[in-house]
Amino acid sequence: MDSSKFTQDLPDWPKQTVRGHTIEGYRYTSKAFADQEFDHMWTKVWLLLGREDEMPKPGDYQQEEVGPESIIMVRQDDGSIKAFYNVCHHRGQRLVSAPKGKVRRFVCPYHSWAWTREGVLDFVQDADDFPQGNPCGKLTLTEVKCESFAGFIWVNMDPESISLKDYLGPVWDDWKGYNIQNWKRYLAKSTVAPVNWKVIMDNFNESYHVNTVHKPKGANVEKLRIHSGVDTSYKTTRFDMSDYGHNRMIMLGGYAGPAINKEGTVGEPLATILREWEVDPADYTGRGEDTREGLQAARRKLGTERGYDYFDNLNNSQLTDAYHYTLFPNFAVSLWVDGFHFLRARPHPTDPEQCIFDNWWYSPQPEEAPDQVRTTAGLVDREAEVEHELFNMGEQSMGLTIDQDLSIFPAQQKGMRSRAYKGAYLAGQESRVSRLHELIDDYIAGANK
Numbered sequence: 001m002d003s004s005k006f007t008q009d010l011p012d013w014p015k016q017t018v019r020g021h022t023i024e025g026y027r028y029t030s031k032a033f034a035d036q037e038f039d040h041m042w043t044k045v046w047l048l049l050g051r052e053d054e055m056p057k058p059g060d061y062q063q064e065e066v067g068p069e070s071i072i073m074v075r076q077d078d079g080s081i082k083a084f085y086n087v088c089h090h091r092g093q094r095l096v097s098a099p100k101g102k103v104r105r106f107v108c109p110y111h112s113w114a115w116t117r118e119g120v121l122d123f124v125q126d127a128d129d130f131p132q133g134n135p136c137g138k139l140t141l142t143e144v145k146c147e148s149f150a151g152f153i154w155v156n157m158d159p160e161s162i163s164l165k166d167y168l169g170p171v172w173d174d175w176k177g178y179n180i181q182n183w184k185r186y187l188a189k190s191t192v193a194p195v196n197w198k199v200i201m202d203n204f205n206e207s208y209h210v211n212t213v214h215k216p217k218g219a220n221v222e223k224l225r226i227h228s229g230v231d232t233s234y235k236t237t238r239f240d241m242s243d244y245g246h247n248r249m250i251m252l253g254g255y256a257g258p259a260i261n262k263e264g265t266v267g268e269p270l271a272t273i274l275r276e277w278e279v280d281p282a283d284y285t286g287r288g289e290d291t292r293e294g295l296q297a298a299r300r301k302l303g304t305e306r307g308y309d310y311f312d313n314l315n316n317s318q319l320t321d322a323y324h325y326t327l328f329p330n331f332a333v334s335l336w337v338d339g340f341h342f343l344r345a346r347p348h349p350t351d352p353e354q355c356i357f358d359n360w361w362y363s364p365q366p367e368e369a370p371d372q373v374r375t376t377a378g379l380v381d382r383e384a385e386v387e388h389e390l391f392n393m394g395e396q397s398m399g400l401t402i403d404q405d406l407s408i409f410p411a412q413q414k415g416m417r418s419r420a421y422k423g424a425y426l427a428g429q430e431s432r433v434s435r436l437h438e439l440i441d442d443y444i445a446g447a448n449k
Ligand code: FES
Pocket: 088, 089, 090, 091, 092, 093, 108, 109, 110, 111, 112, 113
């Protein structure tokens, strides 16, 4: 089956050449390599760091770490957002330690120097004791470039960088119709994982592992590669890559496929989803290849009246299919018609063999929707206000699918230290893994700015 006939109304992304060079173990274990990544890559790229709706009022801030740096994003009086390095220019103290809060001014906890929300120093103790003259009004916090898209705040530590829109390129065009800025967070679990950040990103850059790590019950399901109504076979999957290292992988969804069990009936969770859209799964017994179009038609017909106003901006494929994006360098999203599965891996401040991994979920707020939201970690009440949780890996479940992924990673990290491991031997469908590493090397070589 050729997936392009299902997604033909989507423009192609520019063609990329993957060079396919060696990806050796030191890339995951070496502190020297991690330092190169930080100096030449992390400090040159746009990074998704905050969320607009977490800081609605002037003075609301968020503080997030990227490797050894910490960035403050703060809402200004005019509604815009500025970002600053979280460091006091007196003697280097971090100004804030909480992940979010509200301030009139940033008052340093060491000697009480106070910085306005615009980043200007406007109070020091003993101002007349500075031989250089009173520093108030002269010193400013060091600003970081900051732009918003899809309700997320992105920062770039390189003052010379291209715009976020140019950087995201076709991803910007794909996402803008969903109105993700209005979606609400329903899951926010973060864990400190004992693996290099690229172990995690490599995994989200391929679906080759799916039939092993996420092995479903039932022999036919394995053979046919239909998981939760998604056809995971690479033969029916569409792959695209962008100029700046972002990737798109589209799998057919809403799809029961050829008979998935002996009776030829539609399985769960697709059967429930069909019923939610007034489609009787029994009508599709023995013809599971047609459920995708049936669900698309139902969503097209009922979506607007149920308050999914953005459905009109989407093509039919987007109404059912699984759109997996990996954004260079560290962000992966499974974008569903009603869900944004947010996956991010950030480098540890000092240890290349640890990272901070986020598994979050956002969903839209239509007027008429089920009382519970289906997330990757189960059902969550639509009215719930979900707080962020951070824990060491294994202390809590991240949800079944992500737990399955995580269960693999520590032993792979150990394998990266073996003298016998000579580097990855990749399948064609793992080209996005190659691309991630090639781009990192290009940044280190100075070929990308
Ligand atoms: S280090 Fe900030 S006031 Fe001294």
